[in-house]
Amino acid sequence: MATITVNDIYQLVKDYSRNTNLDESQAIRAINSACDFVFTQFGLPSQEKEYEFDFDEDQLTYSLPDSFGEAISLRFKDDSLNKYGRFSMRPVEYLYERANKISKDTRLFGIDSATGTWRLWVLGMNSISKLQIDSFDSNNSINWTASNDAENISDDTNTYKEGNGSMAFDINPALSGLNRATLIRTNQSFDLKSYQDIGHFKCWVYLPNVTNFTSISFSWGSSASDYYKQTVTTQEDGTAFTVGWNKVDFPWEGAIQVGSPDLYGINRIWFDFDYTSSYTGGVNYRIDYLRINVPDTMILTYYTKYKGTDSSGTTYLENFTSLTDKLLIGNFDVGLKNLIAIYASLLIKPQLLQESNWIEKQLELFSKTYQRKYPRKRANNLVAIPNLPITD
Secondary structure (H helix, E strand, O other): OOOEEHHHHHHHHHHHHOOOOOOHHHHHHHHHHHHHHHHHHOOOHHHEEEEEEEEOOOOOEEEOOOOEEEEEEEEEOOHHHHOOOOOEEOOHHHHHHOOOOOOOOOOEEEEEOOOOOOEEEEEOOOOOOOEEEEOOOOOHHHHEEEEEOEEEEEEEOOOOOOOOOEEEEEEOOOOOOOOEEEEEEOOOOEOOHHHOOOOEEEEEEEEOOOOOEEEEEEEEEEEOOEEEEEEEOOOOOOOOOOOEEEEEEEEOOOOEEEOOOOOOOEOEEEEEEEEOOOOOOEEEEEEEEEEEEOOEEEEEEEEEOOOEEOOOOOOEEOOOOOOOOEEHHHHOOOOHHHHHHHHHHHHHOOOHHHHOHHHHHHHHHHHHHHHHHOOOOOOEOOOOOOOOOOOO
């Protein structure tokens, strides 16, 4: 396994620039710049990475790994799903306009950094259709029963996340002394067998008070003694509960099973809101859009922003700072060190192009060789957008 260090490039730069006393700091700066240029001109295998994530058709954006540099392609991990069409990259503005017009043929993605970090947008549909459990648009006081510290169930047609309304209720910790507010529905039945262990129950929860609030549980079963229960202490993305709307995910996998629930006849569901004895409760809690879906694993292939690692090989670097740092190219093509060294030499001594016909020929030879060997992969396909250039 070949290892190329910054020092290997440095020695070549001294040869090409005919400067045996070349300052190390100056050389490292030039090597960093040369790598920036080379790594964006060619599609080097050493720069390609894959990122797996769970795709939920109701979720528009996803975080990206710290190493992300440029998107190459997006696909389902299950190859059988890719035969129906590939995901095409579009500007985020284009995706935003179509976020509410997704069909079975929609397969689009984009990248933006409006939040200060790279963010992936995906428009598409899951391979297994989601099942709506409750829209909470109306009849909430008829469909649901308040228990323990919950009270005053009503329809809220002013504040909601989906559809035309949400279910509002209040929490009064003095009602039961159990530090729990419970909401129960028993007047509907679902066959959830196909979702067993792979489904995710998701909903929106509005919390007006999170001080001393601890968790939310969701239970589903065929009786009060035969059910599954999943408890979460954070939002879906792992962030803490916050005042306002919280997106909550209750995965089937890992849920506690009590008794023997009949998965073909799930007719009892309930929420438990738990808190400490210091919780003060409040009014206008809300729940909206409860459904179960099955996420698909997707793979984003991308070019990393990292040039290499430190000498230990464990810390990845955007820029080299030492001659002992290692380049990522070594395992694929050691010859690339020559092209990087030539570019670095020209940055240090631009007149080399006029002084040395050999340098000019070597630059041309290496550039053409690697353009053919490692053509840059481009994700954006703008053919559907008028007045914008089309790229491969």
